Amino acid sequence: MAYKSYRPEDFETVVIKHENRLYRTALAIIGTMSDAEDIVQEAFLRAYEKAPEFESEEHEKAWLIRVTVNICNSRLRSPWRKRTVPLLDSYPASEPEQHELLEQIMALPSKYRTVIHLFYYEGYSIKDISGLTGQKESTVRSNLTRARQKLKSVLKEDDYESI
């Protein structure tokens, strides 16, 4: 039995439930506010148009994140990308340790930022991320390992330990 369909009366509930999560995911991958706003709109639009049926809330969340990641990747491949306002200009870090860590994370290639965000922030396993991104599990693991290595190489030991 379907858990939920995206009927108009359900849609605002779905938006409220997932908008921040999708926006943060898009920001983490794409790095700019204007692109992230576009991407979240596009993700919800696809959900509304397709009105997919989900087996569980977790399935719904994973579907939306997967769509968001795909749109981000598509946007990153686009030859004409908007000029960028760095994430930290749009959303300044409030603490020194946040700022340094975020600067280093945002300096990573997007494929590393994707796995960092989905693994550490969303709490997905490597297997889950493999399903969400369409990448091999080994690729996800490799990207995560390399992202950690890169962060370790640029952060002070104390800072790295804290992540």
Added chain:
Amino acid sequence: MKAYNEYMNKIKVSSTLHQRLVSRTDSARSKRCSIMIKRYVAAFACLALVLLGVFTMPKLIQHNVTPIPGDNPRVLQPSADTSTPDASSKYALVFNKAEEQLANDIGIPGHFWQELTADELNTVFPGLTDTHTVTAAANFQTDENGVALFNIDAHIVSASGFKTYIQIAPDKVIVDYRLEGETKTSDVLGTAVTAGYFETKPNSKGFRNVIYFAAFKLSDVAYYVELGGAEAEKEALKNEISELIGLLIEGGAADLDVFHPVVPELREDQLSLDEARADADYGAYLPTTLPDGFVFEDALRYINQEHNALHVNWTKGMGYINWRVSLLDDNDKTRITSVADTKNYDLTLYPIPRADSVPDELREIVNDPIFLADELTLEAVQARTYEVSDSGDELSPRMRFSVLFGDILVELSIKGASSEVMFDILQQIIK
């Protein structure tokens, strides 16, 4: 990663974006193309409103017409505390403080671009190319009425290293974010220039960035100039942007008729499955049958100056078949492998974590090998297949590899179909 998580937790969608997301329910039933049109119309309307404020004010002032407060919230009477002209600069520019930075939603229909040649740079930026390093690209839009210049994106580097962004456009400049606040114009060499600045919030170290920006028109050509940097350099930034604006105005309106664009083939079409199968270039390389339960999700035919491909996706619950067909690119050739060379693709040779087990020199090819179609064997496909058990998900085979049919590359990423079934499907294409 506590600091990262705390930072992300504080980021929330704005009420404006929330309303835009929710309001999709009113319009999303219409066709996708009409949504895209609405998107552009909304963006253009929004910018038209901003630019109305930017460009109407100087004209009103020049004609001694006093704007009526309240008629338009973006056109305001100068208040007592607005900035005074900068006496240290050669040009007396007033920079108004922008209070808000907002994302702008823009897109270029039928977009293609070309880098400006040295001659074109000299024509478009008279007076600048002698003193600055200038690089620029002209963006064009195409529709049923033909091709038109959308804008010129230029990056100007001064001898002291300041990097200024300049956009030039016929009639109207469209930028992808707006810096909004009170506007007041200055007269620079007889041209009305609306200038402003935006200060970012201080970061954790207490440092701010300052973005200076200005807009003006020379004849029918619109200009937008933007230069940002550390607050500590604000005087130097202000002087640099003022000098650039002066040079642009002294050089006169850019000749935008200098371009003779050759329109490349462009497509970005959402296709039905039947339309995808009928695609003259790549339709024959789609599977004729699919594993049980997989349902067509979407198809995209995409052509621009860099890409020429057909993407088709099928799904089955959390399973998927992503099928991409394109011409073999030179960059792909290093991933072509003989089936006999198992070290290039056999995943059983490389235990997880493969970041440790795959030698660096083989990483790319092991990640996504390309087999020649007439060499492909079931054993090779099986060697690419692995299964994982995922919490909340069913045990399902996954595989990723590519197959080369002549110079046509088929890239596959699959979850939820067996190697035997996928091998049979690929054999049907070979026939």
